[in-house]
Amino acid sequence: MTVLAALVLALYAVLAGVLAPGRLARAAWPQRAPRLALTAWLALAAAFTAAVALTAYHLALTGPGAHAHGLLALLEPGTRAAGPEGPAVLVPIALAAAWPLARIAAAARRARRDRTEHLERLTLAGRTDPGLGAVLLDHPTPVAYCLHRGPVVISSGTVARLTDGQLYAVIQHERAHLAGRHHLLLTLGAGLADAFRGLPLGRGLRAQIAPLLEMLADDRAARSCRPEDLAAAMCEVGTPHPSPATLPAGGGSRTLLRMRRLLRPAPRPRPAVRLVALALIALAPLVPYLLTCGPTPG
Template identity: 80%
Template sequence: MTALAAFLLALYAGLVGAALPGALARAAWPQRAPALALAAWFGLAATFTVAVALAGYHLALSGSRAHAHGLLALFEPGAPVSGAEGPAVLVPIVLGAAWPLARIVRAARRARHDRATHLDRLTLAGRPDPQLGAVLLDHPVPVAYCLHRGPVVISSGTVAQLTDGQLRAVVQHERAHLAGRHHVLLVAGAGLADAFRALPLGRGLRAHVAPLLEMLADDRAARTCRPEDLAAAMCEVGALRPSPATLPAGGARTLLRMRRLLRPAPRLRFAVRLVTVALIALGPLAPYLLTCGPTPG
């Protein structure tokens, strides 16, 4: 029965890693609920990790005397339920969890190094502007971004080209990134995308996490400034490439973000959000309940 469990878990992992990311990427609802969409992407990554680790665990058990646990035990009535025969069978679980975690740690170290390098350059090229509450960079190209834990960086070109309302909207957008600790999610997304880069799941994480974080910052900034000002500022601010060290105000999917601000769609209904949250939570739990959870009866 453990061989069957390994097979079913491998199928489940294939569904989560190859099929569901494409469906989520094509869906229209994430732009209406970016926080929920981020939870869905990270939920897929967690589900895939759990399913692969448990598939390896049950494959290691397939030659032992262990029997099925969880709901699969219903198909083996009367059989004794036993545990693993030795710690070696836990190696697949350890390896399955360690790989994505190691990629996240690697991305965090890279982001920390990039931030330190960037701060050294800002010390030479920028100066604090108390009125803006940001570091002013003497550069003609309109640029606005923030580093992890700050500061917000605004170029002189941005100040020259934006109106006061637009400039305030850009600063609020960057402060929203800092208040929401979006860099932590960006680093986690970059690490998981690297870990699963050969799969649609990894490519989806790389393509969608940063734009969804930008939408979250847009929504938060729009509470304290005019959405029209923020949308207009997006057209002027130069598009830096998002990295774990920087989150720019312009950039990823600017036209879509402008449309969201100028023509906001209605929020998802509460029942839809509730069902989506339940499915996200159930995803990583399902492999455990199916094969390793309490035995019925």
């Protein structure tokens, strides 16, 4: 039965790592509910990791005396679930979990190093402007971004080109990134994308996490400023050197989509739909355990 469990788990890993990411990346609803979509991407990563780890675990258990576990035990009535055959069978689980954790740690080190280097350059090239509540760079190119954990950075070109309302909207967008601790999610997504490189899951994480975070910041900023001001500012500002440590206010391939969201917002999913979606997202990483390791009914 553990061979069957390994086969079912491998198929679930294909679903979470290959099939579902492609559908999610092509779907239109994430722009209506970016927070829900962000949660879905992270749940797929957790589900894929759990499925791979438990596949290896059940392959290690295969042999004489191996018994059914979890819901799959219903296919073999009369058997009793057996516990692990020894600590050695936990090694595959540890290895499967260690790889994404190691890549997340490496992404965090890169982001921290990049932020430190960027702060050193800002010390030489910028000055704190109390009126803006940001570091002001004396440069004609209109740029606006924030570093992980701050500060917000604005160029003199941005101040000169934007109206007061647009400048306020840009600063509110950057403060939304900081208030939401989006740098943590950006680092998490970068690490998971590295861990699953070559899979649709890894490509989707790399392509989707940052735009979804920008949409979240847009939505939060739009509560305290005119959406028209923020949309207009997106056309003018960006970040000259995108890096793991910066979250820009504008620029990028999704700018037109973000402007459309602000100027012609689509209705959000109904609460009942969101509740069902959240339940499915929460269940996705638990399915491998419930099928093959959880308590056996009856």
